[in-house]
Amino acid sequence: MSQPSSPEGRARSSSPAADQVSAGNALWADVRALLPSTKKDLKLDFSEKVEESVISLLQQARDLLYGAGSLCSGGTRETCLQVSEIIIDYSWEKLNIGTWRDVDKDWRRVYSYGCLFKVLCMCSEQGTIADAIRVCDMGLLMGxxxxxxxxxxIINVLQKHLTYGKRSAEEDTKESRRKKIRNDHTTIPSVKSEEVIPRLHCPSLEHFRENYMIPQKPVIxxxxxxxxPCMKKWSLDYLRQxxxxxTVPVEVGSRYTDEEWSQTLMIVNDFIDQYIVNKNSIGYLxxxxxxxxVIGRKYIRLYSPQESENLYPHETQILHNTSQVDxxxxxxxxxxxxxxxAFQACILxxxxxxxxxxxxxxxxxxxxxxxxxxxxxS
Structure with a gap:
């Protein structure tokens, strides 16, 4: 008959739930350590363009963070989360009125503070770390x-606490199917000798500058x-990890001139799953x-500026550096x-x-x- 465990033994044992709480406390401690030590040090200085009501909300979220009550308590966290989301929603409207260049930087800072306070609320409970990273990314991209x-x-801390699981067999099967579809529809063009772009192995900066950059001659x-390191490390699995x-800005579509071409914010995993596509329009910079x-091969054609007339650039100013030709x-x-x-070509x-x-x-x-x-x- 087994003997009952001692109190000491029970104290040493842990359940999955207890491990989660411990992990949550460790995350909160690591994130909290990045903040200014006192409320006074977390200054909220904004111009008169930011309404007093918004500054009051920012101060309220800060006071909840540094208040006597723990942010880990449910009531305090919920209040702080609600205030943070109001700040985010209101400043988001300010960011999306008119053109981006006319958005006052203070409103972008307000948005970032809203994201910061929301992330702190998320880190004080057992939430999804990936969701907290997404909020940080939005603050970085739009704030x-x-x-x-x-x-x-904070993202650096969150990523250290993020557990990367292995993909399921179903996900592996889907990835293999996507690769097969891409390869089945890929034709390898031939490159004629008269079209070949010259190659150069480890040239000196002086040689490259004098013989290619100044005379503006393409070279591999x-x-x-x-x-x-990326030459050995990079793969789809590595980038996923x-x-x-x-969350990153993504250009979606095969050509800039297609009606369905767009720009959006997207999670990298979703982009890899949905949009490993070719941008095969022709243009210049x-x-x-x-x-x-770095990974894979690309077929590339180069046309000199002297061929511009033969490439039929779009007449509109916004697409004047893009050809109409497929x-x-x-x-x-x-x-x-x-x-x-006339053009030069290569398979890079x-x-x-x-x-x-x-x-x-x-x-x-x-x-x-x-x-x-x-x-x-330049």
């Missing part, structure tokens, strides 16, 4: 920096990013570009001069970096699940 960029520092640079729950291929399936009746437009593979000179027209199509990193400079 302005506050308290020495505290929302970034090899061996210059082999030391990047480090950023899957983050008013800056030099280094296009670094490069790989052109309508030569509508765009007859496109047939004589992982580890290669393409130098695209300023105002060079470029067309890009992914041949695999593909990720690239771009740098622009």
């Amino acid at each position: 302005a920096s506050i308290l020495d960029n505290i929302l970034v520092r 640079l090899e061996g210059i990013v082999d030391h990047w 480090i950023a899957g729950c983050r 008013a800056q030099h570009q280094l296009f670094d291929q 490069v790989e399936d052109p309508d030569l009746v509508k765009f007859p001069k496109f047939e004589r437009a 593979t992982p580890g290669q970096v393409l130098f695209i000179p300023v105002k060079y027209w470029h067309y890009v199509r992914s041949l695999d699940v593909s990720f690239s990193v771009s740098f622009w400079w």
Whole structure:
């Protein structure tokens, strides 16, 4: 017959519920440590453009946070959460009236404070950490920096407490099916010898500048990013793990000129699941570009600025740097001069970096699940 456990033994044992409470207290302690030590240090200085009623709400949320009652108590937390959401909703309206450049920075700061107070409420209970990260991201994307960029520092803490589970067998099957569909519909274009973009292995800065950047000649640079950690680390699973729950701005659609093309805010996991797509319109930038291929392959065509007339740019100011032509399936009746437009081409593979000179027209199509990193400079 087993003996009853001693009080000491019972104290040492723990249930899943107790572990969750302990984890919640640890999270709250880590986040609370990032805040100013006193209420006086958390200053709420705003211009007269912010109404007194809003400042009063901000002060109320701050007082609840630093008050004698614990934010971990249900009543205090619920009140603080309600006040925070009122601040967020009201400032959101201010952010979305008129054009973005006309939004006063103080209203962006108000929005960030609302997000901060809401996240603190969420961290004081056993909520979903991913939801708290999403609130921080919204504050970073739509708000302005506050308290020495505290929302970034809170995200760093939240991610340390976030548990990444393995994908289910069903999710793995869906991912394999998506990859198969993408590969089944991908054709590999041939690149003729006269179209090939030259390659250069580890050139000196002086050689690159004198022979390619100044004369504005495209070139593929090899061996210059082999030391990047992403060249070995990056994969869909890795990106899901480090950023899957983050909210980011996303351009959705194949071409800028398509009616369904749009910009939106989206969680990285949702983007990977729904929108691994090709942006295959042709356009140019008013800056030099280094296009670094990290994962997968891309088919790229480059047209010099001298070919602009043959590429039929849109006449509107907003799309003047975008061609009307479907490069790989052109309508030569509508765009007859496109047939004589000379171009250079390549299939860019992982580890290669393409130098695209300023105002060079470029067309890009992914041949695999593909990720690239771009740098622009004038």
